Amino acid sequence: MKGLAYTAALLSFPTNNLPAVVNYNQGETIVATSTPPGRGAIALIRVSGPEAKNLVAKQFRSGGRCDWAVRRPLLGHFLDTDGNPLDQVLTTFFLAPASYTGEDLVEISCHGSPVVARRIVETILKSGARLAEPGEFTLRAFLNAKMDLAQAEAVRDLIESQTGFQAKVAAEQLEGKLSRTLEPLKKEIVRILCHMETAVEFVEDDVKPEAREQLMGSLEKVDQQLEKLEESFRLGRIVQEGIKAAIAGKPNAGKSSLFNGLLRDDRAIVTDVPGTTRDALTETIDLEGIPTRLADTAGIREVKDRVEHLGVQKSLQYLRESDAVLFVVDRTRPFDEEDYCVWRLVQEYPCVLVLNKEDLPSQVKIPQEVEQTCAASVSVSALKGTHLDDVKKALLKVVTPDRELEKEDALITSIRHKRCIEVARNHLQAGIASYHSGMSEEFPLYDFRKALDAIAEITGETTVEDILQQIFSTFCIGK
Ligand SMILES: Nc1nc2c(ncn2[C@@H]2O[C@H](COP(=O)(O)OP(=O)(O)O)[C@@H](O)[C@H]2O)c(=O)[nH]1
Ligand SMILES: [Mg+2]
Structure with missing residues (x-):
């Protein structure tokens, strides 16, 4: 189709002339457990398609007259193919097109045992349904114009969201x-x-x-x-993906202490023997809704010891993957060649200068060239846990400079x-x-x-x- 007719067709943005997707056969009724595997109070099984109600009704007995009013839960027993009760369940019938998939749909809530849920699904399969493919309920919702593709993708993002902010963006x-x-x-x-x-x-x-x-x-x-x-x-x-931040600094600057402080537990090993962190540790924190992977790196410096050398290699690797760096300097000691050595590696990254050990008297004077390459500078005591929130705020600001987080415009994720x-x-x-x-x-x-x-x-x-x-x-x- 070309020319005016083509444009005219687009004007009404038809959603019903979509390509037939492999496996989508409107005549087929599909079934699957929608709750996660494992034990819980309830498990939810969804059955969607033209035969949904019939397939469930065949196996369902309730005490009184069983009337399948739309969207009214019915309490009863679900029977296996030999007529033995499998579980007491609650069923709810949604009549097409007013359902999630746009087809006839029945939801069965049973007790949350994987065995029970599986047997109910198997029974429905035996009566003629097919096991749903991943995402097929939402695919059907899309094909039946219940939602557009961007919305369908948002269903997945919402399910997979790890932080409140991710969930908010997906929900929008x-x-x-x-x-x-x-x-x-x-x-x-x-x-x-x-x-x-x-x-x-x-x-x-x-x-x-x-x-x-x-x-x-x-x-x-x-x-x-x-x-x-x-x-x-x-x-x-x-x-969507979060950020990666590396904690860098010379040995004993307090990187592991800062890592622990930010995590508020004792995941990383802290010691006063320089060069003990031989491997990079990573942990993810929720930085105002942005998942942030922190890497505590081994002291980056010239080393002869092979094991520590491996740690240094790993640190450099983490550094290369990072979106931002927390550059830790021990403020009780002068800024020395070791600090410079680290600085030369981190200066090209968005960087927060963390002046550690503020509980002790300061000896440090930060060279101007160093100060200039760091977007922010914060004094903290990793040990005492003071001003750690300022580190988080500075880090967030370094990666989202325009405070865009609060903007209400649509976001492409x-x-x-x-x-x-x-x-x-x-x-x-x-x-x-x-x-x-x-x-x-x-x-x-x-x-x-x-x-x-x-x-x-x-x-x-x-x-x-x-x-x-x-x-x-x-x-x-x-x-
Ligand atoms: N007084 C004080 N000591 C600290 C502070 N942060 C770390 N330390 C000490 O400095 C030493 C080295 O700390 P660590 O976190 O292992 O440094 P890393 O080598 O950079 O990982 C340890 O003895 C810590 O207890 C702080 O804020 N104040
Ligand atoms: Mg350490």
Whole structure:
């Protein structure tokens, strides 16, 4: 489909003409346990598809008359195929399309024993359901237009979130924030495409020169907004993947003590014999919603001892992977060649200078060149635990300099979304350039359509099968 008809079709953004995904057969009823494996108070089993109610009803006995009113829990017994009760359960029936998947769906809550849940699932399998693939419930929800692709991905992110901030961003995306941000941009491109295509097809309505400028101006604005979104990925990636920070400093500066202080337990070995931390220890802390992997590194210095040398190698490795460094200096001693040696290694990283042992008198004078390369400087006592919160704040500020954390704009957290936006921007810019250079309108039109396709790929209006496969295979079974 090309030209005006193509654009017109996009105007209504149909979600029902999606590609058939391998394994998606609407006639099939699927079943899986949706709660995590292991013991708990309750386990939840989901059955979705046209036969959901029948398959469950066949095995379900309640005391009185069993009426499958929509969304009303029924208490009863679930029987195996020989008619023996497996467990007392609560079933809830959701009638299509008002269910998570958009199909008929039954939820069975049984007691949280893996054996019981498995036997219930097996019984339903025997009566003709199929075991759900990972993410298949959400895939069906997407294919039945219950949510768009960005929202479906947010389901996974929400389940996998480790911190409150990650959960908040995922919940906003699930609720449609990203999709809502993209919607006006898509509409704008469609509007302009329509305009230009009308002009191409009905030559007498040729677009006037000033109108042409306006059209391109609007597309440039769209491009700017996409640029803002693209930039939000820097923070989005940090929110999603967390950051890596290395604690560096000469032996005995107090790195392990700082590591422990920040962790508030005694994970790392502390000793007053220089060079005892022979391996790098890592631990993850929650830095105001950002998972932060801290690495306590061995003293970086010239060493002859082979074991310690390995530790130093490992430290350098951690340093290379780091987003930021906590550069620990013992303030009870002068800044010496060993400190310089560490500084030369860390100076190119976003760095917080930690002046340790503030409980003792200071002897240190930090050279100006050192001070200049550090984004912040904090005095602490790792031993006494003073001002450690300031270290956390400084570290956070070093990795998120513009305090973007509190901003309410939509955040791009997925590399897939970022790539789509890059593609869209490339086409927009190429289209604008060829329009300005006076090329036949077919060329810019082609690019603008491609830009639209790329944006639509984020929410899944134009999606190829393998992308869907890729996304939903990263879900767990039962979701
Ligand atoms: N007084 C004081 N001693 C500290 C402080 N931090 C660490 N130390 C001591 O300095 C020595 C070396 O500490 P450690 O954390 O093992 O240093 P690392 O070699 O850099 O890991 C130990 O004896 C610690 O008890 C502090 O803030 N104040
Ligand atoms: Mg140590």
